[in-house]
Amino acid sequence: xxxxxxxxxxxxxxxxxxxxxxxxxxxxxxxxxxxxxxxxxxxxxxxxxxxxxxxxxxxxxxxxxxxxxxxxxxxxxxxxxxxxxxxxxxxxxxxxxxxxxxxxxxxxxxxxxxxxxxxxxxxxxxxxxxxxxxxxxxxxxxxxxxxxxxxxxxxxxxxxxxxxxxxxxxxxxxxxxxxxxxxxxxxxxxxxxxxxxxxxxxxxxxxxxxxxxxxxxxxxxxxxxxxxxxxxxxxxxxxxxxxxxxxxxxxxxxxxxxxxxxxxxxxxxxxxxxxxxxxx
Amino acid sequence: xxxxxxxxxxxxxxxxxxxxxxxxxxxxxxxxxxxxxxxxxxxxxxxxxxxxxxxxxxxxxxxxxxxxxxxxxxxxxxxxxxxxxxxxxxxxxxxxxxxxxxxxxxxxxxxxxxxxxxxxxxxxxxxxxxxxxxxxxxxxxxxxxxxxxxxxxxxxxxxxxxxxxxxxxxxxxxxxxxxxxxxxxxxxxxxxxxxxxxxxxxxxxxxxxxxxxxxxxxxxxxxx
Numbered sequence: 001x002x003x004x005x006x007x008x009x010x011x012x013x014x015x016x017x018x019x020x021x022x023x024x025x026x027x028x029x030x031x032x033x034x035x036x037x038x039x040x041x042x043x044x045x046x047x048x049x050x051x052x053x054x055x056x057x058x059x060x061x062x063x064x065x066x067x068x069x070x071x072x073x074x075x076x077x078x079x080x081x082x083x084x085x086x087x088x089x090x091x092x093x094x095x096x097x098x099x100x101x102x103x104x105x106x107x108x109x110x111x112x113x114x115x116x117x118x119x120x121x122x123x124x125x126x127x128x129x130x131x132x133x134x135x136x137x138x139x140x141x142x143x144x145x146x147x148x149x150x151x152x153x154x155x156x157x158x159x160x161x162x163x164x165x166x167x168x169x170x171x172x173x174x175x176x177x178x179x180x181x182x183x184x185x186x187x188x189x190x191x192x193x194x195x196x197x198x199x200x201x202x203x204x205x206x207x208x209x210x211x212x213x214x215x216x217x218x219x220x221x222x223x224x225x226x227x228x229x230x231x232x233x234x235x236x237x238x239x240x241x242x243x244x245x246x247x248x249x250x251x252x253x254x255x256x257x258x259x260x261x262x263x264x265x266x267x268x269x270x271x272x273x274x275x276x277x278x279x280x
Numbered sequence: 281x282x283x284x285x286x287x288x289x290x291x292x293x294x295x296x297x298x299x300x301x302x303x304x305x306x307x308x309x310x311x312x313x314x315x316x317x318x319x320x321x322x323x324x325x326x327x328x329x330x331x332x333x334x335x336x337x338x339x340x341x342x343x344x345x346x347x348x349x350x351x352x353x354x355x356x357x358x359x360x361x362x363x364x365x366x367x368x369x370x371x372x373x374x375x376x377x378x379x380x381x382x383x384x385x386x387x388x389x390x391x392x393x394x395x396x397x398x399x400x401x402x403x404x405x406x407x408x409x410x411x412x413x414x415x416x417x418x419x420x421x422x423x424x425x426x427x428x429x430x431x432x433x434x435x436x437x438x439x440x441x442x443x444x445x446x447x448x449x450x451x452x453x454x455x456x457x458x459x460x461x462x463x464x465x466x467x468x469x470x471x472x473x474x475x476x477x478x479x480x481x482x483x484x485x486x487x488x489x490x491x492x493x494x495x496x497x498x499x500x501x502x503x504x
Contacts, residue, residue: 091465114467155463156465157466161463164290172367172368172369173453174369175369175453176451177450177451188358
């Protein structure tokens with residue numbers, strides 16, 4: 001008898017939770033499509049990239065993407081305490097926007113043609129380049145130096161594919177699932193360099209435990225135009241975000257955000273990109 | 281709709297699944313050997329060996345596989361310089377992954393084989409002792425042949441789990457199916473289609489394994 005009661009309760013709970021999630025999904029869609037109607041705004045960032053989007057142990061967020069997102073949200077009418085940051089991993093960004101889980105995404109989101117078919121982009125707000133992070137005493141200074149050297153990158157990333165296809169096909173490429181593992185391999189001397197966007201590398205090198213140990217090689221191997229992803233067809237929001245980005249550059253907040261987040265790594269940043277101009 | 285598949289040559293789609301098959305094959309053989317040895321230890325009359333077998337199985341099967349595989353690469357290779365005789369990171373990653381999968385899967389093979397040993401009636405072992413066979417001979421000639429025929433089904437489950445577990449090797453850069461999937465998702469922004477392609481690939485690999493071994497286990501079962 002007891003067992004039957006428990007089963008019935010479990011079944012009821014299951015049905016309830018199913019209907020509840022179904023409603024939740026609908027609610028999200030509604031608030032996502034209505035512009036500026038809700039009292040909170042959901043913004044997609046990354047939680048695991050120092051210097052760009054990082055969740056601190058105390059629950060706060062820091063990084064360049066976070067600063068840009070906060071500024072843009074303010075221009076859209078949401079103060080800092082009205083922003084809810086949501087983690088959007090690389091593979092999940094298009095879906096999060098299509099479902100309306102987030103209003104916009106500022107998460108090292110390079111603009112490219114395939115992605116443009118799925119989402120709309122505001123910006124670009126930062127021009128990054130693929131680069132190398134090496135030990136401070138390293139003599140690697142150009143792409144071809146990498147042939148025969150040990151190199152680390154992240155599994156499946158565009159940077160890893162570039163190394164294989166164009167930059168240094170003879171490099172011995174080690175791949176890990178995250179940049180932290182690569183940095184560990186660089187520290188232990190297993191690899192001679194780590195490659196990805198210079199902004200991401202600068203963020204790692206600027207962390208206090210690595211200060212002074214690593215430097216950027218400054219190779220500018222590719223152009224990555226970081227844009228702010230918006231749901232496909234939501235041109236009103238794209239326009240508003242573009243205006244916000246222009247204002248951020250003109251009032252000096254953009255320069256300050258770059259200095260604050262990448263400064264300690266001696267990162268030579270590009271000047272702020274013009275809205276709508278994509279450097280190939 | 282599927283035309284983007286031909287854009288990938290490092291690895292190709294078939295090449296990636298072939299890597300999955302190779303990982304499964306070598307780790308499968310390795311874990312069958314090591315797992316049987318562990319099972320023998322767990323039923324042996326020597327307390328030290330029993331203790332080692334029990335400790336190994338209980339520790340290894342409770343560590344997440346990702347942690348084991350990452351330790352093989354970050355710990356063994358990067359810090360202790362266990363390179364498995366390869367300087368090329370691709371070969372090195374492949375061998376380290378097989379080492380990790382073997383160490384992990386052997387714990388499950390061991391428990392499956394041990395359950396098989398328990399299905400063999402005590403009288404069999406006693407009779408073997410009575411005609412003068414020692415422990416190793418009893419196990420090798422009398423108990424294990426009957427035990428294996430009883431556990432083909434459970435071992436098939438372990439093999440199917442191993443096939444799917446090989447996707448973890450992407451974390452240390454082994455170019456198998458999950459690795460190619462990450463690459464495709466990064467470039468194509470078509471999560472559902474790509475996910476479906478790879479899900480289908482794994483069903484093609486594992487479904488026949490289950491059917492064939494299921495049929496075998498019925499045919500070879502010891503009727504008591």
